[in-house]
Amino acid sequence: MNEKFVPRIVGFLCNWCSYAGADLAGVSRLQMPPSLRAIRVMCSSRVNPLFIIRVFLIGADGVLVAGCHPGDCHYQKGNYQARRKFAILKNIFESLGLESDRLRLSWISAGEGPRFAKVITEFTEKIKELGPNPAKEKVFL
Amino acid sequence: MVEKIGVYVCECGPNIADNVDIDKVMETISSLPGVEVVERHKLLCSQNGKKFLKESIQEHGLTRIVVAACSPKQHEVTFMKVCEEAGINPYLFQLTNIREQCAWIITDKELATERAIRYIRAALRRVPFHRDLAKKEIETNPDVLVIGGGIAGMEASLLLAGGDRKIYLIEKTDVLGGKVKELDKLLPRMESSLNIISQKIQEVEQSEDIKVYTKSEVEEVLGFLGNFVVKVKIGENKELELRVGAIVVATGFSMFDLKQLPRYGYGQYDNVYTALEFEKMNIDGKILLKDGKPPKSIGIIHCVGREERGYCSGVCCMYCLKFANYIKSKLPDADVSEFYQELSIPGKAHQKFYEDTKAKGVNFIRYDEVEVMDKGIKYKTESGEEKTSSVDMVVLAPAIEPSGDTGKLAEMLRVSQGDGGFFQEEHPKLAPVSTSMEGIFIAGCTQGPKNIPESIVQAQAVAGRILSSLIPGKKLELEVKTSEISEALCIGCQTCLEVCTYGAIYFDEMKRVSVVNEVLCRGCGNCVGSCPSGAASVKHFTTTQLHQEVVEALR
Numbered sequence: 001m002n003e004k005f006v007p008r009i010v011g012f013l014c015n016w017c018s019y020a021g022a023d024l025a026g027v028s029r030l031q032m033p034p035s036l037r038a039i040r041v042m043c044s045s046r047v048n049p050l051f052i053i054r055v056f057l058i059g060a061d062g063v064l065v066a067g068c069h070p071g072d073c074h075y076q077k078g079n080y081q082a083r084r085k086f087a088i089l090k091n092i093f094e095s096l097g098l099e100s101d102r103l104r105l106s107w108i109s110a111g112e113g114p115r116f117a118k119v120i121t122e123f124t125e126k127i128k129e130l131g132p133n134p135a136k137e138k139v140f141l
Numbered sequence: 142m143v144e145k146i147g148v149y150v151c152e153c154g155p156n157i158a159d160n161v162d163i164d165k166v167m168e169t170i171s172s173l174p175g176v177e178v179v180e181r182h183k184l185l186c187s188q189n190g191k192k193f194l195k196e197s198i199q200e201h202g203l204t205r206i207v208v209a210a211c212s213p214k215q216h217e218v219t220f221m222k223v224c225e226e227a228g229i230n231p232y233l234f235q236l237t238n239i240r241e242q243c244a245w246i247i248t249d250k251e252l253a254t255e256r257a258i259r260y261i262r263a264a265l266r267r268v269p270f271h272r273d274l275a276k277k278e279i280e281t282n283p284d285v286l287v288i289g290g291g292i293a294g295m296e297a298s299l300l301l302a303g304g305d306r307k308i309y310l311i312e313k314t315d316v317l318g319g320k321v322k323e324l325d326k327l328l329p330r331m332e333s334s335l336n337i338i339s340q341k342i343q344e345v346e347q348s349e350d351i352k353v354y355t356k357s358e359v360e361e362v363l364g365f366l367g368n369f370v371v372k373v374k375i376g377e378n379k380e381l382e383l384r385v386g387a388i389v390v391a392t393g394f395s396m397f398d399l400k401q402l403p404r405y406g407y408g409q410y411d412n413v414y415t416a417l418e419f420e421k422m423n424i425d426g427k428i429l430l431k432d433g434k435p436p437k438s439i440g441i442i443h444c445v446g447r448e449e450r451g452y453c454s455g456v457c458c459m460y461c462l463k464f465a466n467y468i469k470s471k472l473p474d475a476d477v478s479e480f481y482q483e484l485s486i487p488g489k490a491h492q493k494f495y496e497d498t499k500a501k502g503v504n505f506i507r508y509d510e511v512e513v514m515d516k517g518i519k520y521k522t523e524s525g526e527e528k529t530s531s532v533d534m535v536v537l538a539p540a541i542e543p544s545g546d547t548g549k550l551a552e553m554l555r556v557s558q559g560d561g562g563f564f565q566e567e568h569p570k571l572a573p574v575s576t577s578m579e580g581i582f583i584a585g586c587t588q589g590p591k592n593i594p595e596s597i598v599q600a601q602a603v604a605g606r607i608l609s610s611l612i613p614g615k616k617l618e619l620e621v622k623t624s625e626i627s628e629a630l631c632i633g634c635q636t637c638l639e640v641c642t643y644g645a646i647y648f649d650e651m652k653r654v655s656v657v658n659e660v661l662c663r664g665c666g667n668c669v670g671s672c673p674s675g676a677a678s679v680k681h682f683t684t685t686q687l688h689q690e691v692v693e694a695l696r
Contacts, residue, residue, distance in 0.1 A: 008695055015214070023212045026241025034252045037259070037694035038242050040213065041682055042622070045640070046666030050675075051684060059695050075665035076555065076577055076642045085670060117246075 007061040007127035009035045011120075014044045016074035017109045018066035024113030032117050035124040036064075043067065044105075045078035049089040052103070053096075056135050062102045062127040066119070069107040079107065098135055102127065144269045145177040147203040148261060149194060151185040151210035153240055160244040162254040166209070169258050173265060177201050186216050191223050198227035205268040206234040209261045212241045232274040232621070232681055237264040263693040270686045274621045279660060281367030282386040283613040286311065288359055288550070291319020293585030293596040294391035295341045300604035302350035305613045309383050310345065310353045311373055313546075317342045317353065319393050321593060325423035328463045329494040335424070354381070358546075362388070362553050363644055365661060366580030366610075367617040386611045387580045389603050390564060392550065394586035397446035397539035405445060405537055406513035412436070413513060413535045416460060423467050428534075435472055436534040440518045441465065442511060443481040446540035452561055454590040457538035458485045462495055464536055465503040478504040478530060480511055480520060506530070541590035554581050555642060563589045574602045582606060622681040623662040624669060626655050630676035637668035637677055 013019040019040050025032070037060075041047060044067025052063050065086060067079040086105045093100040104126075106119045148170050152158035163181050171179045178201050182190050185208065198206060206229065208220050213236045221231035239257040247253040283306040287294045290312030298308045316322070318341075324334040345351050354375055361372040369388055373381045396415060399407035406413045411431045414422070422428055430436050441461045447453055458481065465477045484505075486495050499505065508520040517531045543562045551558045556576040559565030564583045567575040574582050582603040585596035626637065626646070631654040637646045638655060645661035646668060648654075655676075657668075666679040678684065 010691055010694065019212075020214055023214055023238075023241040026212075026245040029245050031248060032246045034247050034249075034256055036242075037263075037691070038238070039687060039690055039694065041666065041687070042679070043665035043667060043670075046670045046679065046682060048670045048672070048684070051687070054688070055691055055695075058692060060691075071557070075663060075667065076557065078642070078665050078667050081640050081667050081671065 005128060005132060006033070007035045007124055007132075008037065008059065009062040009064055009120075009123060009127060010037050010039060010055050010060045011064040011066060012039050012041050012044065012047045014067040014074075014078075015040055015042045017068035017072065018044070018106075018116070020110035021066075021108040021112045021116040024110065025116040026113075028113045030113060030117035032120045033124040035127070036120050043073070043075050043078040044082035045075070045085070047082065047085070049085050049092065052089060053092070056098065056102070056133060059133060061130075061133045062104065062123060064104045064106065064119070064123055066106045066108045066116075069109055072109065099130060101130060102133065144175050144205045145201065145203050146175045146205040146207060146265060146268060147177055147198060147201055148179045148207045148209065148265065149185060149197070150179070150181045150239075150261075151190070151208065152181060152183050153211060153244075154184060157210070157240050157244045160248070160250055160253050161239060161257045162250060165254055166258055166261065170261055170265070173262065175205075175265065175269065177203060185210055186219055191219070194220070194223050195227040198224065198229060203229065204233065205271065207261060207264045207268060208234065208236045209239045209257065209264070210236060212238045230273040233268065233271050235264040235268050235271070237261055259694060259696065262696065263690045266693040267686050267690045270683070270689055271681070274680055276621060277619040277659070278616040279368065279619055281611060281615065281617045282369075282384050283611050284309070284383075284385045285387045285389060285607060285611075286359075286369065286371055286383055286385040287389045287391060289313075289319065289391035289393055289585070289587070290317040290345075290353065290355070291391060291393045291585065291596075292321045292338065292341065292593060293393070293587075293600040294319070294389065295345050296597050296600035297389050297391060297584055297603050298351050299341070299344055299348065300601060301607060302348045303608075304350060306350065306611075308348075308351045309373075309385065310351055311357045311359060312353065312355045313358055315355050317345060317355070320417075323417050323424075324420050325467065326463065327593065328459055328466075329490045331463075331466065357381075359550065359553065363661075365578065365643065368660060369580065387582065387607045388554065389582050389584060389600075389607075390550065390554065390556075390587050391584045391600065392544045392547065392587045394541045394590065395544045397450060397542055399445070399537060399539055402446065402449070404512045405442070406515075406535070407537060410513065410515050410535075412533060413537065416457070416464075416536065416538050419464060419467075419536045423471075428468060428471050430533060436475060436532075438476040438478075438532045439468055439534045439536065440478050440480055440530060440532040441536045441538070442513070442518070443479065443538050444483065445537045447482065450540040450542065450561060452540075452590070453483070453485055454541040455485055456541065456590060456592045459491060459494070459592070461536075461538050462486075462498045462503075465498050465501070469501045469503070476504070477502075478506055478518075478532070480506050480508050480518060482508060541586060543587065547587065554578060555644070556581055556583075561589070563587065574599050575606060580611075619660060620662060620664045622664040622679060623659045624657045624664065624666065624677055624679045626657055626668070626672075627676045627678070628652065628654050630674050631655055632674045632676070634673060636671050636673065640667050640671045642667070
């Protein structure tokens with residue numbers, strides 16, 4: 001494992017739960033690796049699988065989609081839809097020869113600051129193991 | 142057009158300044174294309190800070206604003222207001238979070254600074270793609286639809302009917318009064334239930350503001366707070382379309398189906414009755430066995446279906462004590478036994494009622510298991526002893542369940558069902574009568590088992606919520622960041638119709654494209670995430686905007 005490698009992780013955080021959870025992690029001064037690039041979206045269901053592929057091709061080493069826990073979605077069922085889209089995307093990733101371990105879907109509530117920090121730390125470790133994203137060089141556009 | 146972008150970095154006192162090298166941030170940012178001005182401030186959200194921001198925007202004639210400060214969840218609205226005051230559309234501004242997302246989570250100042258710069262660059266790259274978005278307001282309808290003509294529905298209707306709005310009260314059966322009408326007396330004062338409910342029914346029927354529809358059911362609900370369109374089926378073949386601003390669900394409860402539990406002998410042995418059948422017997426005036434003789438010994442069994450349902454209905458213990466009183470007043474010599482698992486008698490008047498009942502010679506038997514036999518009750522005590530009590534009449538207290546059409550109604554209203562299948566409240570403690578759908582409220586047993594005063598309290602709370610939020614003549618602000626679907630790109634697959642929770646997308650059969658109803662759209666972007674052709678887009682979170690942000694964030 002390359003110790004110096006700092007993964008570039010794009011995290012799509014839903015406005016109502018996960019972004020608030022990230023804020024709480026900040027307020028609680030929980031330290032995290034500087035790997036995350038947080039992008040706020042209103043709902044985890046907003047994130048189109050095609051867009052995630054695009055994010056990979058422009059060089060993300062990992063993509064996190066984080067939303068409200070099942071049953072807690074601000075828009076009622078958005079997170080369930082996000083989960084479906086994510087399941088399909090994982091399949092697509094594998095059939096494209098991309099590493100689906102570079103994708104993560106997590107439920108993080110507004111009250112789960114420590115969980116947010118844990119997810120970021122764990123996912124960063126995972127991506128460190130996998131190394132930099134080779135797709136950027138491999139795929140011709 | 143080349144944008145003139147202003148970047149404002151907030152020190153947030155020491156909160157950001159201590160861990161982000163603001164001089165370095167400013168130096169890096171000021172050399173970027175499009176950046177007209179970069180300023181720093183001790184505390185931008187202060188009065189002084191807001192004034193500074195407003196004047197600076199005007200002075201430089203800026204067309205786009207980036208503020209690097211705290212979380213948008215904290216001060217996005219604050220700075221949007223400043224933009225508005227400065228004469229720039231508030232959606233041409235972006236707040237990027239360098240406090241919670243940078244200064245507070247990375248101790249290494251150099252890394253935190255680098256990250257702050259990256260976030261500001263991402264915002265800088267995003268803002269040129271922002272568009273003016275206009276605030277939208279719509280008229281609201283102050284009228285209210287109440288579903289269910291029981292005590293909760295009637296109470297809510299009466300309180301809402303103050304002369305300035307119309308109330309439509311929909312009742313499934315042919316009479317008002319609900320379950321309360323099926324009760325003989327109300328504890329603890331043992332007053333006539335019929336008197337109380339008749340008075341309410343009369344008030345409802347006399348009100349000029351309440352229009353009652355019996356034998357009616359809701360068929361379809363569209364819309365949201367302020368503007369619902371409801372289709373109601375009246376009788377066999379009449380249909381009615383109502384326009385209301387809020388909906389109150391007060392559909393009450395059903396009793397646990399005793400046929401599911403043969404061990405209680407219901408329907409199998411003579412003289413085994415449900416609580417409501419026993420009430421009916423008392424309303425009719427006489428407690429009699431099937432053969433016309435009065436019973437000598439009666440067993441009342443609590444907690445029927447409690448384990449199966451997984452919750453205590455909370456009201457059965459008290460009405461079972463009431464039953465003992467019914468019996469003791471009509472048949473003073475009859476032997477009465479209460480078979481219970483747990484006694485639940487909280488409340489300021491209930492302990493006394495229990496003690497008074499006990500003093501009348503009623504037996505209390507705690508059981509672990511119970512089985513009804515012909516003319517007897519077999520039970521196992523806590524210590525495991527098996528006993529039999531001979532009784533010639535059994536009264537069962539079944540668990541309270543959501544009424545039969547709760548599932549259908551929940552789907553129609555797009556409100557979820559929670560524990561036990563009851564309607565899910567917005568928050569169990571802080572918002573017990575509202576739901577996740579704005580403008581739809583729940584009162585009484587539709588929300589969970591409860592007694593009459595609790596149902597009344599909920600009905601009154603619902604009335605309060607509606608009266609304070611749906612004021613006649615007051616306009617409602619709509620979501621600005623709604624979805625839109627490009628007519629040119631839409632392939633007519635209708636995936637968006639399927640995923641939209643709010644019924645906010647309809648299909649134009651002529652043009653064969655999906656169309657967003659902006660009044661209903663809440664801007665989640667689910668349709669955008671699901672659209673295979675890239676036709677759907679959500680304002681302020683467009684794919685282009687996110688793409689630009691991500692590209693810079695990854696640099």
